[in-house]
Amino acid sequence: xxxxxxxxxxxxxxxxxxxxxxxVWLDPEDPTALGLLRIAVVTVLTAxxxxxxxxxxxxxxxxxxxxxxxxxxxxxxxxxxxxxVEAPWAVxxxxxxxxxxxxxxxxxxxTTPASIVAWVxxxxxxxxxxxxxxxxxxxxxxxxxxxxxxPTGRGVSLDARRLGPRPVPxxxxxxxxxxxxxxxxxxxxxxxxxxxxxHGTALYFTLVNPYNRHFDIPDVLAALQPWVLSPLxxxxxxxxxxxxxxxxxQITRELAGRPRRWPDLRxxxxxxxxxxxxxxxxxxxxxxxxxxAIASYFAFLTPGEATRLLARFRQRGxxxxxxxxxxx
Amino acid sequence: xRLLRLLHALLPTALxxxxxxxxxxxxxxxxxxxAIARVLLQVSVKExxxxxxxxxxxxxxxxxLVAEYRDGRVAGLEENDELANGWGTHWAWDKTRMSIWxxxxxxxxxxxxxxxxxxLRMVCVREARRGDPPVIVRMFQVKRRFGTPRxxxxxxxxxxxxxxxxxxxxxxxxxxxxxxxxxxxARRPESDG
Numbered sequence: 001x002x003x004x005x006x007x008x009x010x011x012x013x014x015x016x017x018x019x020x021x022x023x024v025w026l027d028p029e030d031p032t033a034l035g036l037l038r039i040a041v042v043t044v045l046t047a048x049x050x051x052x053x054x055x056x057x058x059x060x061x062x063x064x065x066x067x068x069x070x071x072x073x074x075x076x077x078x079x080x081x082x083x084x085v086e087a088p089w090a091v092x093x094x095x096x097x098x099x100x101x102x103x104x105x106x107x108x109x110x111t112t113p114a115s116i117v118a119w120v121x122x123x124x125x126x127x128x129x130x131x132x133x134x135x136x137x138x139x140x141x142x143x144x145x146x147x148x149x150x151p152t153g154r155g156v157s158l159d160a161r162r163l164g165p166r167p168v169p170x171x172x173x174x175x176x177x178x179x180x181x182x183x184x185x186x187x188x189x190x191x192x193x194x195x196x197x198x199h200g201t202a203l204y205f206t207l208v209n210p211y212n213r214h215f216d217i218p219d220v221l222a223a224l225q226p227w228v229l230s231p232l233x234x235x236x237x238x239x240x241x242x243x244x245x246x247x248x249x250q251i252t253r254e255l256a257g258r259p260r261r262w263p264d265l266r267x268x269x270x271x272x273x274x275x276x277x278x279x280x281x282x283x284x285x286x287x288x289x290x291x292x293a294i295a296s297y298f299a300f301l302t303p304g305e306a307t308r309l310l311a312r313f314r315q316r317g318x319x320x321x322x323x324x325x326x327x328x
Numbered sequence: 329x330r331l332l333r334l335l336h337a338l339l340p341t342a343l344x345x346x347x348x349x350x351x352x353x354x355x356x357x358x359x360x361x362x363a364i365a366r367v368l369l370q371v372s373v374k375e376x377x378x379x380x381x382x383x384x385x386x387x388x389x390x391x392x393l394v395a396e397y398r399d400g401r402v403a404g405l406e407e408n409d410e411l412a413n414g415w416g417t418h419w420a421w422d423k424t425r426m427s428i429w430x431x432x433x434x435x436x437x438x439x440x441x442x443x444x445x446x447x448l449r450m451v452c453v454r455e456a457r458r459g460d461p462p463v464i465v466r467m468f469q470v471k472r473r474f475g476t477p478r479x480x481x482x483x484x485x486x487x488x489x490x491x492x493x494x495x496x497x498x499x500x501x502x503x504x505x506x507x508x509x510x511x512x513x514a515r516r517p518e519s520d521g
Contacts, residue, residue: 018330021337051420059425062515065453066446070508074446077369126372131432131443132425138374145373146343171340179347186351186377193383204477206384208486210415211431212423218475218486225477285418 023255025174028167030303031155032310037176038152039106040295041143045118046102048140048288052095052125060128061091071128080127081120094121108157119148136289142179143296150175156310174251176299181247188240196237200230212285239272250300270297350375387473389434390414392492393451395462405451411470415487437469437495448498449505456500456509457516465498 057063060082066074072083082091098121104114122144126133150172153159160166195202204225208218221229246269253262274294281290301309349357350365368375393405407430433447448465455461473488480486499505 018333021333025337025340026333055424064450065457065512066450068511068515070446070449070511074442077366078372079370123371129429130372131429131447134428134431135377135379138377141371141373142347142375145371149339149343169336169340175340175343175347178344182347182351182375183377187379187381190378190381191383193381195383195386201477202380202384205386205474206380208474209385209388210417210472210487211385211388212418214417214419216417218480222477222480222486225481229477285420285423287420 023170024251025169025171027170029170029173030307031151031160031165031168033155033298033301033303033306034150034152034168034172035108035155035157035160036301036306036310037173037295037298038108038111038147039156040298041147041292042102042106042118044288044292044295045122045140045144046099046106047291049099049102049121056092056095057088059132060095060125061088062086063088064129066129075127075130078127078130079123081124082128094124097121105152108153108159111153111157111159112151115148115152119144134287136287139183139289139292139296142183143176143292146175146179173299176296177247177251180293180296180299181244184240184243188237188243191237191240196233200233201225203229203233203236207283209284214283214285235272236276239269239276243269254302266300270300273297347375351377385474387471387488388414389437389469389471391430391434391495392468392470393448394466394468395455396464396466397460397462405455405465407451415472434469437493444496448496449508452498452500452505453508453512457512461509462500465500467495467498469493469495 052059060080062068064071067086081094085091085094098118101114101117101121104110105118122141126137126141151166151168152172154166154168191197191202193202195205204221207213207221207229210216246265249265253259253264256262258264274297277290277293280286298306346364346368349361350368352361354362365375390411391407392411393407394402395405396402410427410430429443429447433441433444435441435443444467448467451465452461455465469492471491471493473491475484475486475488500509
């Protein structure tokens with residue numbers, strides 16, 4: 001009897017733990033949201049990859065002035081296929097294969113092998129000369145690596161059409177949410193300089209930098225500084241720092257069954273993020289960072305929302321097609 | 329079954345650790361964050377985020393390369409185009425990824441910077457391929473500071489006068505660089521002609 005009473009609570013505790021692990025990580029969900037996330041992120045990765053065309057041999061092959069064992073010596077901490085394969089035609093061939101793999105990954109055809117090939121090509125390019133890639137490019141590698149490890153082809157893909165829909169674990173979206181939150185919060189916490197905390201001039205200095213500004217309008221920006229840029233500097237800073245709190249709020253809300261008294265903050269929070277990135281993209285050259293950051297927000301869609309979004313998109317497509325048909 | 333679930337749960341947990349750990353300060357968390365970051369770096373994943381941190385740039389610096397040749401000629405190299413045209417505006421189509429490397433090569437002008445060393449060696453090889461290898465490449469930095477918004481609002485300049493400073497010399501005929509050039513010639517015999 002004593003044994004039975006001691007075992008029962010342990011079973012109960014294990015079952016409870018199992019349920020927590022299930023709800024946080026392992027419970028299955030509809031794959032549509034993950035599929036849409038794949039499409040959004042891989043579209044940007046493909047566009048970014050394609051912009052290398054014309055410089056592939058110069059950057060990554062023996063045609064580069066830094067090649068052979070010296071390239072390896074310069075970047076000893078990296079792995080790259082292009083340390084081994086160096087002939088310009090071969091490097092260009094592998095790059096071409098990478099473009100095809102990206103397209104397959106995008107439409108979800110043989111998604112797993114396609115994503116592996118695409119990822120190897122990215123690792124090889126960045127590893128061959130990491131100094132050609134800047135801080136904003138980091139997000140490309142982080143998201144490509146995470147998506148590689150997820151069953152992203154199970155939804156909104158040719159694979160799904162062929163094999164039928166299969167659920168995905170809920171951790172897939174959560175890990176991407178985590179990645180986005182860490183990126184913002186870590187950056188926000190590191191912004192401890194006076195332009196962010198004391199003078200409120202960080203956005204001004206960012207926007208007047210001739211290295212990557214789109215518009216040479218320092219007078220306008222200086223006029224906007226007290227009323228627009230200074231307040232926005234603090235808003236951006238605290239939005240970034242608090243992003244991890246927002247993510248935890250949303251996950252806890254989801255785990256609690258989305259009670260009414262627990263407001264959903266996604267629209268205002270991510271809406272600000274979208275507006276901020278559109279503003280950055282309009283004002284500055286930051287490679288592919290803004291589109292990629294916005295694409296990553298698809299991880300915050302629930303499967304139900306993703307399905308509705310897709311249905312609306314399909315409906316609209318049908319209407320457009322119908323409208324385009326000749327009458328009579 | 330339970331073991332499988334446990335193993336499955338370990339994957340996202342490991343990913344979260346890989347995402348978070350490299351951002352943690354080593355002085356508080358010991359060598360583990362650095363070790364995880366180094367593993368990730370092997371596959372070119374960097375999880376240290378610091379855009380515009382701790383402050384955005386308050387000055388822009390471009391490199392200026394001046395080559396000295398065996399016959400006594402002195403000439404500026406192609407890097408100087410950025411110096412001449414880099415103070416206006418930029419769009420995606422007028423940037424190349426080489427500009428990012430030059431940006432890294434400009435870091436820490438007063439101390440050792442391997443990115444600069446390899447950039448200048450690359451320049452020596454590039455110029456040798458073009459048939460006219462310099463003996464010395466002098467690297468200068470040209471810096472212009474940004475005016476504060478208050479100063480600009482009161483009619484001050486948005487960019488200061490240029491400050492030019494010698495950073496380093498690259499000897500294209502010295503041991504390691506000469507070896508690079510010789511090896512490059514051996515690998516690409518057509519470039520000699």
